[in-house]
Amino acid sequence: MNEKDQLWREEVSIFAADERYVNRRQFAKFLVLTSAGMFVGNLWILVRSWLTGQPAWPVQPVAKLNEIPVGGVKLFRYPGPQDPCILVRHGETEFAAYSQKCTHLSCAVYYAPGPGRLECPCHEGFFSVRDGRVLQGPPQRPLPRIVLERRGDQLVATGVDLQTEAT
């Protein structure tokens, strides 16, 4: 039997009894390829973590203090135009701003003044308006908090806190 003939006989059995072996070997090959895919995924995360350093956050005015009533909100974008955020005035002198993307599947969260929490309508993930931590639902991580500074009568965004310590 020449080499070429042997190759195709390994892949396609001509005997019914050998079929079980061929099927199992090919299934094992498929599983190993899947395993290689998982490894590539892990490598991709590793490369991303090496390439993305600490970003320099822009300083951006968000709102005037008297612009929002107590229990009111203002939507803005920070740090880039693709990053929707929500500013909430939940007390006379208490302001909090968070990324508006739910940490589960990126649906937009909104403020529910009654229970005083940020709610995701997609899968009922609830976040505390005081610190952004998860109160209920499928999200595993708190909402990224926008760092606010008070400058005169203005609120200014100066950074994003991913709140890794709160997880």
Added chain:
Amino acid sequence: MNQPQPQSERPPQRRGLTAIDGALALIAILLIVQMWLLTATLEGFLAGHREGVLPAALLSGVLLLACLGLYLFVRGVDREVRK
């Protein structure tokens, strides 16, 4: 009632199949661990925990090598039995 045959008395074809099935089960278990590792690493990375990314990649590589070793074992048994 039929008694199960001792390992040494089974025909080589049947024994080969049992060995391959065992190896396949092991590969499947390693793959499940690798899937969990990938999702946990991604979740951690998105939450800003970068310290676990390198060990996870190394462990994933080790699991891939183990799967590859088992596949080579399957191929070896397959060739041996069908020779």
